Amino acid sequence: MSLKAFHIFFILVSTAFALGFGGWALREYARDGGLGMLATGAGSCLSSVALAVYGVWFLRKLKHVSYL
Amino acid sequence: MTDTHPNGSPGAREAHGGGHGETSFLWKYVFSQDHKVIGIQYGITGLCFLFFGFTLMMLMRWQLAYPNQPLPWPWLAELLGNIRAPGGVLEAGFYNQLGAMHGTIMVFLGVVPIAVGAFGNYVVPLQIGAPDMAFPKLNMASYWVYFCGGVIMLASFFVPGGAASSGWTSYPPLSNIATQGQTWWLVGMVFLITSSLLGSVNFIVTIVQMRAPGLSMFRLPFFVWAQLVTAFLLLLAFPPLEAAGVLQLMDRVFGTSFFLPSGLVVNAIPYAQTTGYSGGGSALLWQHLFWFLAHPEVYVLILPAMGIVAEIVANNTRKPLWGYRLLVYAAIFLGFMSFIVWAHHMFMTGMGTVMSTFFQTTTMIISIPSVIILTCMILSLWGGSIRFSIPMLFALAFLPMFAIGGLTGLPLGLTLSDLHLHDTYYVIGHFHYVVAPGTIMALFAGIYYWYPKVTGRKMSGLLGHLHFWPTLILMNSIFMPMFFMGMAGLNRRMYDQTVYVHGRGVQPLSLMVSWSAWMLAVAQIPFIINFFKSWKAGEKVNDNPWEATTLEWAAPSPPPHGNFTTLPEVHRGPYEYSVPGQSGDFCPQHARPDSASEGTPSAPPVPAAH
Amino acid sequence: MSTAIPWSVKPHPVTGIPNAKLGIWLFLASEVMLFGALFSSYILIRTGSEQWPMGRTILNIPLATLNTVILITSSVTMVMAWASLKMNQFGKFKLFQTLTILLALGFMVVKAFEYGGKLHHYEVTLVEGSEAADKAGALKITGHIDHATAGNGGAITSWIRSRDDLHDGKISFVADPPAGSHEHPAAIELAAEDMERLTFFGPHRDTFFAVYFTLTGLHGIHVLGGIVVLLYFLLPGSRMWRTDPERFTGRIECTGLYWHFVDLVWIFLFPTLYLL
Numbered sequence: 001m002s003l004k005a006f007h008i009f010f011i012l013v014s015t016a017f018a019l020g021f022g023g024w025a026l027r028e029y030a031r032d033g034g035l036g037m038l039a040t041g042a043g044s045c046l047s048s049v050a051l052a053v054y055g056v057w058f059l060r061k062l063k064h065v066s067y068l
Numbered sequence: 069m070t071d072t073h074p075n076g077s078p079g080a081r082e083a084h085g086g087g088h089g090e091t092s093f094l095w096k097y098v099f100s101q102d103h104k105v106i107g108i109q110y111g112i113t114g115l116c117f118l119f120f121g122f123t124l125m126m127l128m129r130w131q132l133a134y135p136n137q138p139l140p141w142p143w144l145a146e147l148l149g150n151i152r153a154p155g156g157v158l159e160a161g162f163y164n165q166l167g168a169m170h171g172t173i174m175v176f177l178g179v180v181p182i183a184v185g186a187f188g189n190y191v192v193p194l195q196i197g198a199p200d201m202a203f204p205k206l207n208m209a210s211y212w213v214y215f216c217g218g219v220i221m222l223a224s225f226f227v228p229g230g231a232a233s234s235g236w237t238s239y240p241p242l243s244n245i246a247t248q249g250q251t252w253w254l255v256g257m258v259f260l261i262t263s264s265l266l267g268s269v270n271f272i273v274t275i276v277q278m279r280a281p282g283l284s285m286f287r288l289p290f291f292v293w294a295q296l297v298t299a300f301l302l303l304l305a306f307p308p309l310e311a312a313g314v315l316q317l318m319d320r321v322f323g324t325s326f327f328l329p330s331g332l333v334v335n336a337i338p339y340a341q342t343t344g345y346s347g348g349g350s351a352l353l354w355q356h357l358f359w360f361l362a363h364p365e366v367y368v369l370i371l372p373a374m375g376i377v378a379e380i381v382a383n384n385t386r387k388p389l390w391g392y393r394l395l396v397y398a399a400i401f402l403g404f405m406s407f408i409v410w411a412h413h414m415f416m417t418g419m420g421t422v423m424s425t426f427f428q429t430t431t432m433i434i435s436i437p438s439v440i441i442l443t444c445m446i447l448s449l450w451g452g453s454i455r456f457s458i459p460m461l462f463a464l465a466f467l468p469m470f471a472i473g474g475l476t477g478l479p480l481g482l483t484l485s486d487l488h489l490h491d492t493y494y495v496i497g498h499f500h501y502v503v504a505p506g507t508i509m510a511l512f513a514g515i516y517y518w519y520p521k522v523t524g525r526k527m528s529g530l531l532g533h534l535h536f537w538p539t540l541i542l543m544n545s546i547f548m549p550m551f552f553m554g555m556a557g558l559n560r561r562m563y564d565q566t567v568y569v570h571g572r573g574v575q576p577l578s579l580m581v582s583w584s585a586w587m588l589a590v591a592q593i594p595f596i597i598n599f600f601k602s603w604k605a606g607e608k609v610n611d612n613p614w615e616a617t618t619l620e621w622a623a624p625s626p627p628p629h630g631n632f633t634t635l636p637e638v639h640r641g642p643y644e645y646s647v648p649g650q651s652g653d654f655c656p657q658h659a660r661p662d663s664a665s666e667g668t669p670s671a672p673p674v675p676a677a678h
Numbered sequence: 679m680s681t682a683i684p685w686s687v688k689p690h691p692v693t694g695i696p697n698a699k700l701g702i703w704l705f706l707a708s709e710v711m712l713f714g715a716l717f718s719s720y721i722l723i724r725t726g727s728e729q730w731p732m733g734r735t736i737l738n739i740p741l742a743t744l745n746t747v748i749l750i751t752s753s754v755t756m757v758m759a760w761a762s763l764k765m766n767q768f769g770k771f772k773l774f775q776t777l778t779i780l781l782a783l784g785f786m787v788v789k790a791f792e793y794g795g796k797l798h799h800y801e802v803t804l805v806e807g808s809e810a811a812d813k814a815g816a817l818k819i820t821g822h823i824d825h826a827t828a829g830n831g832g833a834i835t836s837w838i839r840s841r842d843d844l845h846d847g848k849i850s851f852v853a854d855p856p857a858g859s860h861e862h863p864a865a866i867e868l869a870a871e872d873m874e875r876l877t878f879f880g881p882h883r884d885t886f887f888a889v890y891f892t893l894t895g896l897h898g899i900h901v902l903g904g905i906v907v908l909l910y911f912l913l914p915g916s917r918m919w920r921t922d923p924e925r926f927t928g929r930i931e932c933t934g935l936y937w938h939f940v941d942l943v944w945i946f947l948f949p950t951l952y953l954l
Contacts, residue, residue: 001703002695002699002931003757003760003931003934003935003938004757006934006935006938007753007757007934007938010753010938010941010942013942013945014750014753014945017746017945017948017949020949021743021746021949021953024949024953028734036740040743047747051750054754058757061761062761062764065761065764068689068694068695198684199682199683199684200683202683202686202697202701203697203698203701204683206701265705265708268704268708269701269704269705269708270701272700272704273697273700273701273704276693276700277684277685277690277693277696277697277700278683278684278685278697303704303707303708303711304707304708304711305711306708307708307709307711307712307714307715308711308712308714308715310712310715311712311715311716311719312715312719314716314892314896315716315719315892318881318888318891318892322880322881322882322891323880323881323882324881324882324885324887324888324891324892325882325884325885325888326719326723326885326888326892345882346882346883346884346885346888348723348727348884348885349723349885349888350722350723350726353719353722353723356722357715357719360715
């Protein structure tokens, strides 16, 4: 598995993590309030979108590199 | 990897960097990157440690045979000093150090380095027709890290409080509160684990990537398969022990409580209150992590030995191994199963009947591939015209010895009978039958078998017989009585068994074991003489003295740097002995199909013996 | 025959990869077993304990979040460094490699602040029925030591492990602000005889901190190792680009695989320790 393949995997995991962390922070906000948690949750959800977009861009950029 | 490199000419330089061109003594023999030199380094260091570990045990046997009597030689007591042997009598704490270090040294510094480090390093690249290991520098690092680990272990005898004394298993909480030597033990183990990690990566890559043209996986000699499975076991089973070692180091150095349960009382004093420990750890956690390594470790000890024996059996029966593919599948299955049997060492810990039943079942299952391997080798003898050479004698001895070791393990794998036998001399007898008359006999076989390849000379047959027969008999008279002592209920790791009535009852057996052990040391003298004398004065032989088929015999003896004079090409399986319709009784893997019937390049055709 | 090692640069025709890439993956497999064993130990200790603190109540989530962002970014710069070599842009490689190293160093600096906060944070267990306990209204208070005097008059450093280190001295203790507030209560004087136990939030404090320091510490060592390798390939190791670019690209790829693994471990460590 090349670095390209591992990087795709890594970005997938990071996206899932960012989504999960965002969800966690928003739940904390819903329970205890606090603008910090709201900002963290929103920021994290947004970064998960950004990571997904980056992943697609990366795939396009390294189209000619093997997965092996 | 698709390379879209515009400026680098692809494959411009396949050579690797490194000091292969250096010729000074230091680079050629000390910091060598040649797998053959490293193999010999491993072999000689391992043999020294094997002898040292044996010496520790011989000291223990004095205390067991003649409890609380001064050592027979005053100079020995003087050498040990007043702390270790006050008045010439072995001190109880020092006895514990001897026991712990005997186990550690024999397993991690003696047998595994010889079986994997020495034989694996020397023979595997030759048998697959490769010029060297895939990562020569890593190979050198692996040896030197192992060497440092060994030095740390030896040095621990001289720190205050002496070496580790909590058994080779280092069970906490005892090991957590032991003296400084235990910390040295842990650091030494981290070195040894690192070494075997480097080695195992190297072996797998070498075997997967560097086989000679035509050498498909199912044309590999069984020895190479055994080493491949072993390397995977080392790669994946050792890290959990490293984790355990890190946790215990944290406990001992930074005062954590991974293995210290709440409410621990030492010498009638609550431990946490006096030392500031928080408690809340689990002593059982160590056992899980330790045995997750140490059970696969058993197969690390036995698989290379099986590989050696397979080579020698095929060569000396002059017929193909019976069930080659079955052997390979059994070895792979054995490797896989060895990861899920570890808790059969822990039936007595109260981990629960469900767990015990699971591990009892997997333990019974893992005995199947072991029996398959043994059966294949015994069936290989059937109808062969056996050459009773010295290596073959040791290989033949391995078969029943390993069978005894394996079969006596079954009562230990069943929870019910294990309740009685756990932690008795029966266990000692069982695993020593696997490792000592089993693996060590196979290692001797390997030394006698590949000695001509390493030196170009054969070891003496007369001295070989003088070595083999006493060794075989004495190994049995050491370990067989242990079964009876164990069944009589005698616990292992006891300083003085005569304090118990049942211990006094089997004391004559203990005497017999001790005397056999000391005589076993004497029986190694012919081997030592043979080993060193034959290096320069042994009978000179050709490149293929055993008329063997595998690739290592296609190289000159001793093989030069880079191993082969011409790149070997493989045309057939590993054990083409006595193929019907051919004039010679063996057909090397590298012989071209058309020329095979006219004999081989290095040896004249020999008529089939049957 | 020369001693050239086959397939050390070119991919093997059957496996499709060169030796080093297989080697680094095997090494990572053993690393998975190492961290897997530690995560399993964590689960075993946690399920076996009577109570377990929620990480978010004692650990610093903002700092850890910052570190997560840093590490994910460093993976991106790492892969860009490798891609630059693939596209034969050595200058860009140097830029991205430097960025990766700076981010890794940044991670360690943040980590040092996080550790420092824990090592200067104390918990006092007061003697039951003592005057100090009555005043504080609780037996256990956490906070930091404003200043301390030992029996011999010398100041005590933050490495006090227990109240025994105080001899007969006193400490001036500032308790943590109560939940929801940011104002520290006034400092109180505590004498050695008032205290049952005085300890900082180090690995020895309880099994939670033992797990926290061991896992993050081992991960930190991996980051440090990565920094050393990255620096080597940025400075002396990069000379190989001129003599053997293909091999050098392969080396950067292996470094990248290791670096991605280290970052991946953090992505699992963060929620396990801080959020769950």
